[in-house]
Amino acid sequence: RTLKTMNAGWMGRLRVLFGFVLLSQVSLPSEPTVRIGIERNVEGFTLSSITPFTVDGISTRQVEFSIVIAIGQGEGPFNRDDPESRIAVETDDARVFLRPLDARTAIRVEPGNAALRVDGSAYRGGLEVRGTSSGLLTLINELPLEAYLLGVVPNELGPNTFPELEALKAQSVAARTYIIRNLGQFEDEGFDICDTDFCQVYRGFDTEHPLSTRAVQETRGQIATYEGEPINALYSS
Numbered sequence: 637r638t639l640k641t642m643n644a645g646w647m648g649r650l651r652v653l654f655g656f657v658l659l660s661q662v663s664l665p666s667e668p669t670v671r672i673g674i675e676r677n678v679e680g681f682t683l684s685s686i687t688p689f690t691v692d693g694i695s696t697r698q699v700e701f702s703i704v705i706a707i708g709q710g711e712g713p714f715n716r717d718d719p720e721s722r723i724a725v726e727t728d729d730a731r732v733f734l735r736p737l738d739a740r741t742a743i744r745v746e747p748g749n750a751a752l753r754v755d756g757s758a759y760r761g762g763l764e765v766r767g768t769s770s771g772l773l774t775l776i777n778e779l780p781l782e783a784y785l786l787g788v789v790p791n792e793l794g795p796n797t798f799p800e801l802e803a804l805k806a807q808s809v810a811a812r813t814y815i816i817r818n819l820g821q822f823e824d825e826g827f828d829i830c831d832t833d834f835c836q837v838y839r840g841f842d843t844e845h846p847l848s849t850r851a852v853q854e855t856r857g858q859i860a861t862y863e864g865e866p867i868n869a870l871y872s873s
Contacts, residue, residue, distance in 0.1 A: 661809065663857040670784040670815060671827040672838055674754060675775035677768055679703055681755050687748035696727040699745075701765055701773060703737060721771055737767035739826065751841045758841040760787070766826050776827045777840070782856060784838065785811055790848040791837040792871070804851035811836055813859040813869035 675681055680702035688695045704724040722734040725743065735741045745752065745763035752759055754775065761779025768774050785808060793807040814836055819828045821835070831838040860867050 661858055662861050664781075664816070664859060667781050667857070668816070668819065669778060670781050670819070670829065671764075672777045672784065672829055672831050673774055673822060673825060673827040674759070674777045674831050674838070674840075675773065676825070676830070677770060677772040677774065679772060681773070681775060683745060683763065684753045685748055685750050687750040689748040689752060690746045691725060691727065692733075692743055694727060694731070694733075696729070698728040700724075700726045701743075701775075702726075703771070703773065704734070723765065723767060723773065735767075737771060739766055739769060741767055742826075757839065760841050764826075768825070774825060774827075777831075781812070781815065782852060784815070785852045786844045786849055787840045788836055788838050789852055790843050790845040791839050793848075795845040795847040799847055801847060801851055801854075804848050805855050807871075808848075808852045808855045809858050809860055810869040810871045812855070812857075813861075813866050814871070816859055817866040817868050 680700065682698065682700050683689075683691075684698040686697075688697055690696070691699050702724045703721050705721055721737045723737050723741065723743065724732055724734055726732045735743055743765040745765065747760075747762055752763055754763075759777050759779075760783045761777055764776040764778060766774045766776065788811045789804060789808050792811060793804055795804060798804075815829060818835070821829055829835045829838075860869060
């Protein structure tokens, strides 16, 4: 069976191998939405696209997010005598608007007719920007489960190195099962799952490959269960 890598801190990547008994495969009744933390605790980043997209309803082709000190500026009410950090949002036409830097502030970014790029990497779906308790920024990618897997499978089992459809289909079932079992793992930070091998590697649109995409599509909705529940599909790349 294909098993997921676990991050074991100082021990590095702990590879776990064991067998499943009475393992069955079922189809999901509906497709959930997945929220992935793709930038965590950073001071800033740039979003762009070849077609217009919207940030809190404002149309733009590029926007820069950063942290600034503001005194009585932007959307309020702010206390002029109490300067605080804000999220600064600067659009391609040089407009700047500010938002409070806290975890309750969610800035929505909706795509246009092309993928959104985050400092050069392209992603399907929409984005959300939040402040963190440490005074930094988190960027969350939100998209349907099957679209998410298109950016996972080729990064966990490279289709160029291992161009085997059935192996990629097994990987697709394992990755789909893993996310179903672990949805909400980072709920306190506002998203479901991270994008590194601590969870499972997700690198978005630019890493998609026709063979792994076919594997995801041909196993659509299929997960591995034991006694009616999704297994914790740990695997090693």
